[in-house]
Every structure is written in structure tokens, then in C-alpha cells.
Amino acid sequence: MTRSTTLAVSETANNTAAPNLVLILVCGVLVAAGIYLILERSLSRVLLGVVLASNGISVLFLVVSGRAGGAPIIGVTSTDKMSDPLPQAMVLTAIVITLATVGFVLALAYRQWQLSNSDDVQDDIEDAKIQRLAERDRTSQTYDADAESTTRSDEAATEDEDELEEGA
């Protein structure tokens, strides 16, 4: 019995020579839209992006599972008409993991919103510090590039540049 199942699995795996174009396009569009949303600032949009992309990847698993067939149960479907069960098992695992992800990230976004009244992904504090220093450097009124002076503000400006390099 196991021998025949093995054969069925390897045969269906070999049947992926002609993938379904529609499924590939659906997968591509979902993942592209997902990545676009992941690049957003708001954590809830990031989450929507993750959901879209992971759905797209589930479709990708459908593509690689080959020709559609009957339920892969021995005695119900003959082995040459079965669909490949392994990608379905993987997709199921992936869906469960995505569900957990959605739950956790929603809680995270809610907590973020409780703390800061927005669910934007915030900058690193050190980055923000360096950015503030850089902004101050640009708008510094005492700094005059033409004047030859060694005032304290010049020193402060060079210090700021040092810190900028540190951040990079």
C-alpha cells in the first residue's frame, strides 16, 4: 500500500511540466500587492500585506502541486487520478501559522495604538536622535561656511557629523 502511495506522489510531482498560468498570475499579483503593503508605515497595513502575500504563496503551492485531481484517499480515488497531498499539508501548516501571525500582530498594533495613538512603525530612537542632530546642523544659524571661526557651534557641528557617521 505504501509502495503505491510513493509511486503516486512521485508521479504527480512529475506532472508539473505545464503549470497553470492563471494561478501563477494570481500568485504574482497577490505577492506584489502584499510586498507593496508591507512597505507601508502603518502596522495594520503591514499586516494586510503579510496576509495577502501569504495567500499568494498558498496559491504558489497549488501551482507546484501539479494537475488537479481527486481527493488523495486510497480506496476513494485511483492513484493515477489523485492530487498531490503533500503541498496541501504544507499549505495547511502555513495557513495556521499565518492565523497566529495575524492574531499576534493585531495585538501588537493595538498595543502600539494604546501607547502612541497611532500604529505607525516608529524609527529607532538612536536613528531619530541622529536625524534630529542632522536637521539642527542644516538649520544652525550660527554656522557660516565662509567665516573662518573656531567657535563652539562649529565644534558642535563637527561633532554632529561624527555622530552621523557613527549612525551609518
Added chain:
Amino acid sequence: MTNLLPLPVLLPLVGAALTLALRHSPRLQRLVSITLLSGVVAIAAVLVYQTDQHGPQVLWIGGWAEPLGISLVCDRLSALMLLISSLVTLLVLVFSIGQGVADNDRDTPLTIYYPTYLVLCAGIGNAFLAGDLFNLFVGFEVLLFASYVLITLGGTATRIRAGTTYIVVNLLSSLLFLIALAAIYGAAGTVNLAQLSQRLGDLGHGVTLVLQLLLLMVFAIKAAVFPLSAWLPDSYPTAPAPVTAVFAGLLTKVGVYAIIRMQTLLFSDSPLHGLLLWAALLTMVIGILGAVAQSDIKRMLSFTLVSHIGYMIFGIGLATPAGFAGAIFYVVHHITIQTALFLIAGLIERFAGSTSLSRLGGLAPVSPRLAILFFICFMNLAGIPPLSGFLGKVGLMQAGIDVGTPLAITLVVGGIVTSLLTLYALAKAWSQAFWRTPHEALVSAVADARDVDLRHLAERDEYDLELSDLKRAADAVDGQDSRIALPRTMFAAAAAVTALSLLISVVAGPLYSYAERSARDMSHTSVYVDAVLSPEAR
């Protein structure tokens, strides 16, 4: 004896369930988690002996016929990683128990700490034992979910901010991993590592290269290899000290382990010398330059962590048995030493109330024990003979010189420079935090403050140092009442991890030859494949 194989995953999971059920009794929670993790250490030790004597151990879960089910495989590399990771997780657990007891903190949700920590251990064990790529993915997800909870523990603003970066980056890498899995299954019709190592060679070169790069990208994100490492120094330092310690010690190394596994077993024909060696060089140099620039001990340690990942990638990129042996030894060394350093940073934070170097000073006379521990650890990390960091680096340099290409020699030089800069960064931190007197710290702080335009001083929040801090510090120096006893359990745990890293220096001979045997196994994929698959099942 192969029935031992699922236990490093099962025991912590059972423990997680038990500790969750026992959430009203912290004492029982502690007892259960320590007992079970000690059990995992013992099992890992037995597995190391077994695999070294009798070759790789394989278990097909559920008794499915051979290529169908899920296999757990423990070869020399997995067994060694299991042993060292279980030892470290046990010691960090002791540290966190000490911290929890000492803090006596009702705000931190300690009831979920133990279950989550045990799930993390189960995930790490599963990743090391996985015999197929999908099980590896599941192992990664288990440990990642536990780490999501641990990094945002308590839900304070800074942890949520840092955790968000960490979580989004890891979600993206999980998505990439799934894409890689689908592509691999589509191309080869299996996700079993042993079968893949046989079938991938039959595919076209272009296809295997795409699959390899996809997997490499996924694992490089987890391992924080240079262009993909920016998330790490942002997110690690804010978590509680024991959590940071175990993340720094183990999570990146799981990624390194996965890279070693895929490079030796799946893609042994395509070592990608150039790509990996350049990535290693950039990881080492850019990481350590970041560390030199930092003024906070935890952030600095995070950058040294990124930097020293480069050494392991260096060994993997050489793709010679000597290179792999060096990388394996370095992984073991680095797990212990990085954990020890983060635990010590946690002790400093407890002791002095900060890890910012501009606020620290004069800790040595107040706590000579801590000064000595930190001293030993940073000497070890920088690679001062005769400590294990030196031996690991020598092994890698030797392997690089044996290869002898210009790029490999550049890497050797880069490694030496990185090692010196590590010494510089950590010696600077040590002398500032421990060596200089509080008076010197104050003088330099005041001098720094005077450099700044008064108008800037008005916006004081931009500076680490505030006037009120200076006054408080001055009061403390006058009063000399800043002596706080270190919690004994926490100190003992940190000292034990340090002792473990010293022990690695002492047993370096046998350990290095074990690493060499392990690398020799991996240079012949047939050792692994023969152990997993019987001839008729291929």
C-alpha cells in the same frame, strides 16, 4: 537509542504546557522548567556520544515508510549544537529566575515567561534536528513566535517599537522561506534534505542557483549577515537581559547552522565562494565599525554579534573541511561568549542602573567580581591567547591561508583587523565602565557638556547626560552609598556561562577534533544520505 531524538523537542513543549497550567505557582514553574531543561542537556550529551560513536541517528516519526514521513536526524553537527544550546538555555533560565526573584516584580508577566521560554527551546531543538526543510521551517516558526512574545515582554513603548522591527523583518523572511519551499518542491518533488541532496544535482544549474540564493537569503536574514543585518542592533538591546542573551547566543546561530547545512548537504557543488566571502568580510568590518561607534554597552555588543557572524560565514565560504571545522568551533565559542557578555551587561544594568557608557564609571572598586568577569569575556571575544576565541580564529585563518586565493587572504587580514577592533571597542567600554574613577567620569561628562553650545544644552533631551544625573552621581560619590549587592543567582549564572566559555578553551583539543570529524562527515554527503535513506527508498 534513536527514540531519544524527539525528546529535545518534546520535553520543552511538555514543560511549556505544564508551566502554563501551573501559572499560579511560580515555584513549581521554576522547578519544572529547570528539571526539563536539565533533562534536555543530559539527552543532548548522550546524543553527542551516540553520534560520535555510531554515526548519525535517524528517526522517522510515526513509523511512516521511509521517504514519506517526517524524519529527525542527528549527526555530529546537530548533536553538538543541541548540547551547547541546551546548556546555554539552562544557564540563562537560572539567570532569569534569579532576576525574577530579585526584582520581585508584579508588573512583568512572569507567568507567561517560562512557557514561552520553553517553547523557544523546543523550536531551537526542532531546527537543529529537522531532517527536512519543511520541518526546519516549522522549527523556525516555533522559535520565532516564542521570540516575538519574549522581545515584547511587558509591552512597554520601547519594546513594542523594537519588537515591531524584529517581527516585520522575520515575517518577511518566513514568507521568503515559504516561497523557497514551494519552489524547491516544485523543482525536486521533495523537501527531505537527504533526497534533495540527491535530486538537486540533476536539475539545471540556473534552477539550483535560484533555489540556493532564495534559501541563502532567508537564512542570512536570520543569521544577520551584513546587508540583511540592520534589524538586529535595533531590536535586541531593548529586551530584558536574559532574553537578549539567549537571542544573541542562539537565534542567529540557528541561521548559521542552517547555512552550514544547506551549503554542505544541498548545494555542495556550488560553494558560492565569492558571494559568501565578500558578505563575510563586509559583515565583519562594518559590524565592528558600528560597535566602535556605539556608546551603549548593549548596542555595542549587538554590533559585535553581527560582526563575529562574519567569521562563521568566512569558514562556510571557504567550503573546505578545515573551513567548516573552524566555523563549527567558532559557532560553539561564540554562543557561549556572546551570551555571557549580554548577561554581564544585564548585571551592569541592574547594578548601575544604565548601560550607557557616558553614565558609567568606577564600577571596578565597587564590584571587582563583575569587572573580572567582563574582562575575561571581552578578552575571549577579541581572541587573546590561550582562550577559545583565539583558537577559533586561528583555525579559520589557517583554513583561509590554506585556500590561498587573494580573496581568502583578504578575509584573513580582515579577520585580524576585526579582532583588533573588537579588542579596542570592548577595552574602551571596560575601562570607561570599570576602570576610570567616578570622579573622572564626572569630569569628562561635565567637559562634554561644556563643549556644547548653551542653546543646545537647553534642548537637553538630545544628550544622554543631564544635569540632574550629574548631581545625583556627585551625591553618590560623596555619600559612597552606591554599593548594591549583586543578586547571587544572577551572578552565579553569568559566571557559569563564562566558565563554560573557559571550559571550551580547556577542552579545545577534543572539541576541535570533533568539529573536524563533523566537517569531514559533511564533506561527504553520502554519510548523511546513507544514514537517512535505505538504498531502495531513494
